[in-house]
């Protein structure tokens with residue numbers, strides 16, 4: 233499948249162009265079917281993008297926002313992706329967007345898979361999915377080190393989400409499955425820095441999908457790489 237590369241000279245140019253592109257897709261989806269669905273990743277990379285997106289005047293009340301993955305912590309925990317999104321994306325113009333959380337009060341993420349799948353149902357397939365990538369080649373919470381990686385990468389897995397437990401990173405997670413990721417209408421991989429570009433290139437050229445899960449995404453759908461140094 234294709235990897236469309238959008239490389240920028242610096243992060244502020246990236247953020248401006250990328251947020252405007254996303255706004256265009258959101259408007260188009262709303263005009264075609266009344267609502268738009270967007271899943272974003274956590275981590276440190278997307279914060280400036282969230283701020284830029286939230287400052288764009290759009291019919292945000294018609295936008296459903298969820299996550300590519302969530303760490304299994306309370307919504308006010310420092311590591312919570314929901315907290316990051318609430319503080320940086322669901323503000324300004326975007327305060328009226330509808331947020332669909334990926335956590336429950338269950339102690340074990342596995343027990344919540346069914347409930348989260350049901351919650352996400354009306355948003356799927358996603359109009360926009362923005363993925364990140366870790367230096368181990370994980371994307372969403374599809375970690376190469378986790379026991380659940382085969383299931384997460386199985387294109388015949390019949391569910392949109394699965395609970396995962398990385399061994400090289402903290403917290404249980406809830407993640408979109410590869411089977412659901414590849415159904416998304418517009419998949420973006422948003423990464424910054426030389427190191428991550430190298431990791432991506434090596435993943436695609438020298439590794440299996442189980443070793444570097446980002447390869448599974450690139451092999452099975454069109455991915456728009458959005459990169460700046």
Ligand code: 6PG
Pocket residue numbers: 273274275276277278300301302303313363364365366370371372373
């Ligand atoms: C998470 C993520 C994850 C993230 C990468 C990159 O919650 O951990 O959604 O897949 O996108 O780990 O994270 P950074 O942007 O912090 O490098």
